[in-house]
Structures are given as C-alpha cells and as structure tokens.
Amino acid sequence: MAVPKKRTSMSKKRIRRNIWKKKGYWAAVKALSLAKSISTGHSKSFFVRQTSNKALE
Known part of the structure; x- marks a missing residue:
C-alpha cells in the first residue's frame, strides 16, 4: 500500500533553493568574467582568431 x-x-x-540559486550565480559570474x-x-585559456583590418578592406 x-x-x-x-x-x-x-x-x-x-x-x-539557496544552493540552487548560488550555483546559477557563480556560473553567471564565470561566464561574465570569461566574456570580459x-x-x-x-584570455589565457580561450583563443580567438584575430582578423586583420587589411584583409577586410
């Protein structure tokens, strides 16, 4: 039964609920830090290919 x-x-x-919210907060902080x-x-861990201005003109 x-x-x-x-x-x-x-x-x-x-x-x-607070633990769940805090996880989201730290994920957002890390994402913003990486974007900055x-x-x-x-950035030392994320490589972006730089385009030269001469190639675009």
Whole structure:
C-alpha cells in the first residue's frame, strides 16, 4: 500500500533553493568574467582568431 511521504520542512527547502540559486550565480559570474577577458584580449585559456583590418578592406 502506498504511503505518503513526509513533508519537507521550510528550512530544508530554503537551504536547497539557496544552493540552487548560488550555483546559477557563480556560473553567471564565470561566464561574465570569461566574456570580459575575451573582449579585452587577456584570455589565457580561450583563443580567438584575430582578423586583420587589411584583409577586410
């Protein structure tokens, strides 16, 4: 016979939600940091092929 599960406490639910939100926050911070380093050209782990202006003209 099926038995209903116990209800998760509010504090446990809040802790889990905050952990989930914090993971997203740090992923966004890392992505922004990588984008900044790529745009300034100071990236050491991500290589972008530079196009010369003479080739475009």
